[in-house]
Amino acid sequence: MSTLASLGGDLSRLRHLNSLAVIRALRGAEPLTLTAVAEQTGLSRPSTKDVVDQLVALGWVVEVPPSAGGLGRPARRYRFRADGGHVAGVDIGVHTVRAAVADLDGNVLAETRQTVSRDTPVDDRLAATFRAVAGCLAAAGLGQDDLWSVSAGTTGVVDREGRVQISAGIRDWAGVDLTARLGELFSCTVHVENDARLAALAERERGAAQGVNDAVFLHAGRRTGAALIIGGAVHRGFGGAAGEVGLLPVTHWATAADYLHDCPVVPADVPKGDAARHTFDAAREGHPVAVAAVERYADDLALGTSAMVMTLDPELVVLGGGFSRAADVLLPLLRTRLEEVCLRMPELRGSALGEECVALGAVGRAVAHLDQEFFGTGPGSIAPPR
Amino acid sequence: MSTLASLGGDLSRLRHLNSLAVIRALRGAEPLTLTAVAEQTGLSRPSTKDVVDQLVALGWVVEVPPSAGGLGRPARRYRFRADGGHVAGVDIGVHTVRAAVADLDGNVLAETRQTVSRDTPVDDRLAATFRAVAGCLAAAGLGQDDLWSVSAGTTGVVDREGRVQISAGIRDWAGVDLTARLGELFSCTVHVENDARLAALAERERGAAQGVNDAVFLHAGRRTGAALIIGGAVHRGFGGAAGEVGLLPVTHWATAADYLHDCPVVPADVPKGDAARHTFDAAREGHPVAVAAVERYADDLALGTSAMVMTLDPELVVLGGGFSRAADVLLPLLRTRLEEVCLRMPELRGSALGEECVALGAVGRAVAHLDQEFFGTGPGSIAPPR
Known part of the structure; x- marks a missing residue:
């Protein structure tokens, strides 16, 4: 059987593109019949069969047992070999x-x-x-x-x-x-x-930013950082330094989390990794010192965020990092501050993925x-x- | 003669792509021979002739008279009909x-x-x-x-x-x-x-940002503004509001040019459109009041610029707008300020295109x-x- 590599010229390129289209249709989906693959790829039924047969021979695609029930001979179904x-x-x-x-x-x-x-x-x-x-x-x-x-x-x-x-x-x-x-x-x-x-990237693939082409991701936790999705892809920048607006002294991101860690409501024996949780909990209950600490944190978070939002005009801002567990407290404060200065408000969402x-x-x-x-x-x- | 539209299926799509490749090769270039077009497009010589003949029939491409001199029959040359x-x-x-x-x-x-x-x-x-x-x-x-x-x-x-x-x-x-x-x-x-x-866009196509995929364009003039090139294209943002970081109060861009317009070195009868030129000229000659005014302007310009640079990590910052005529004065001041705060310094260039x-x-x-x-x-x- 000939491999794709042995086919020459324009036809090979076309067939290669067809193979990619078939693999894309089968990736992450339920097993599909040839008819379903043809529909999704826009290829003719004979072309689809040809490409699927080759991918089976190469080991990238396997036929799965027909589903039970129904009348007549069930159509063959295929899936990508994700466990390969x-x-x-x-x-x-x-x-x-x-x-x-x-x-x-x-x-x-x-x-x-x-x-x-x-x-x-x-x-x-x-x-x-x-x-x-x-x-x-x-x-x-x-x-x-x-x-x-x-x-x-x-x-x-x-x-x-x-x-x-x-x-x-x-x-x-x-x-x-x-x-x-x-x-x-x-x-x-x-x-x-x-x-x-x-x-x-995880938020784009399986979290709060699915289907969004332009988004700002905030890492709000013991460290404060950010990353950008532009045109559906993670933006690295020319030297890999994109999203580092928080390193500008004017943003105060280097020390922003200290308001939460050093708040008087945090018991003395609490390890630093748990300190912010106490401050958020106290703020939820209306403790004035904790509310003030969270508001000062939100001030700092909002300044750097507004710089990114006004630069990029993204569709969405995702609040991620460890503090996203306090999104119920933080998002309203962040929204108020951004609405004061942003020309067009992006949507705000808390991360759905947590610390993983x-x-x-x-x-x-x-x-x-x-x-x-x-x-x-x-x-x-x-x-x-x- | 059949038109491209009448060809069906995959073959038509391939031929359409070939036509685009030929037009791209001929756009903006000197007239090319079929051999040169074939080289640039990677198409076979017969395919190239086929596509060029069709484009001539459709009126997009014309044959130009052969260049004078040389032995033997000169090869036919073709050009895109830009004057169409x-x-x-x-x-x-x-x-x-x-x-x-x-x-x-x-x-x-x-x-x-x-x-x-x-x-x-x-x-x-x-x-x-x-x-x-x-x-x-x-x-x-x-x-x-x-x-x-x-x-x-x-x-x-x-x-x-x-x-x-x-x-x-x-x-x-x-x-x-x-x-x-x-x-x-x-x-x-x-x-x-x-x-x-x-x-x-003009800087990207024919100015200081040719060949650069990620650039920040500063409009420095009576108004202060910015625009972004990301991935080789102008970035609009989700709502068309990208590049408006200068509207954040913290940047002071709304009033930045006032330092130059209101400088005491500007004669009283000078119209506002010419005022900044006097300040830049005086600063070039070392007049302390003018130097101070230009430095305060550069402070404001640098703050908003640093926010964009630290967000995007672009390869290049282009200083454009009317004040780009004073790039000799402004670029060194901008560079010093950005070097103080930016993680990775982009290249800085003055606009080559001026007010057009x-x-x-x-x-x-x-x-x-x-x-x-x-x-x-x-x-x-x-x-x-x-």
Whole structure:
């Protein structure tokens, strides 16, 4: 049987595009009949059958047993082989390392988390990352060989090659060539990205920003950061420094969360990771000191947000990060402040994904890298699954 | 002879794409031989001849006389019929209305300008716009029937339908349905856009931002404004309000130019349109009061610029608008201030286009609208020139 790569010229290119169209129709959907695939792709029925047969031969598509019931011979149905390979997404944070392992459709099979600290040595933080992934693989009954791609998110400015340029949160993190260091631990390809950007990607793929082309994602938590979705894709910027408006002194984002952490309503023995929750709870109950603290936090959050909104005029602003659990308190305050200064108010929504969002975004990025590798680079790039 | 529209199915789509590739190769270039067209498009020589013959029959491409000299029979050469139609670009400003008429490649044939004022009634401003275009047509030896598309830029926030939403500069301008009003004056299609955005487009097409995918364009003049190029295209925002960061009170852009206009070095009898020039000249000569005024202006310009730079991380910032004539004074001051706060410094350049840039951008937008109309909407959309 001829492979796609062996077909030459314009016809091959057309057939390659048809294969991509069929795979797109089958990705993440229920099993489809040839008729349904033809409808979704706009291809003729004979062309559809031809392409599906080839993809079955290559191992990317499998026929599934016909559904029970009905009269006559049931139509054959096909699905993408999402379990043909797996990816890992990791979130290397200041206080926590999280990992998720998923299939090629991004369905998460297992998640783990480990506690680290701001001062955890670089080698130990990387070892914790490896253990987090290994734990996911074990939980999912998979081995290292089942892993095709690892994507990692971390705090700070990360360049295109995956080197940490600046990191305010993690000791000795700036200067680490994270792609290379993780590449020593994993035998598959590794990609690294800024964590807020991966969280924004997760919101776009499966969270509050689904179907939205232009959105601002706020990471509101112990750190305050942001990321942008422009034209349906995460915007990195020319040097990977987009979304860093909070580093401008005028925004006060570096210290914004201190109002919440240092509020007198927080009991003395509460660890810093839980402090803001106490302040939000007290503000909900109307405690004046807590209300004032939350309002000052909202002032700072709104100034940097308004700069992004007035620059980009996005459709949506998503409030994410740990403080999104207090979206009921924060969103109304943020809305009032933005309405005062913004020419056109975007919609505001709280994140639906919670603290897993960076790891989920990393899973999405890993799947996208595999798509690019297998399907993205022109005729002949559709290789069979390993 | 069959038209492209009559060919059905996938083959027609492929042939349509080939036609677009040939037209792109011929647009704006010197006349090309079939061999050169085949090289640039990647099509086979027989396919190229087939497509070029069809485009000649449709009137989009003409054969040009062979170049003189050389041995043997010279190869036939072809060019796009840029003179098959014309467009107008107009800049409806606070103090001036400018127009330019160009061919389908955007080559400007004639330009005019008229003086108006902030208080010119709406009807008179529109009449001045019509006269500006009529003057261009007369100068170029063309009539209204030669005009296929008119694109207009104006100050303020303009929605997708071409209604002025907000205009700080022109009296009674907010609420004007500019597309409809201009449509009553011109018999061809009319499009309306924010002026800074058209200036940014001109910089991208033929100015300081050629080949740059992500750039911030500063309109520095009697008004202070901005526009964004993202992914190689002008970014409008969800509601057409992108680039309006200068409306945030914290930026002081609304009053920034006052430092230059109200500087004591400006003679009392100088009209406001010339005032800033005196301040820049005095600053160049080291006059302390003028230097201080320019520095305070640069402070304000830099704050809003830094917010856009830290949001987008662009490759380039273009200093445009009337004050770009003082780029020698302003760019070093802007650079110093941005370097203090920006994570990654973009390149800074002064505009190369001067005060014609909005009209030039409008020409580019009009050409793009025609391209979309004739070539952009799938099989069968290649209609013969009128």
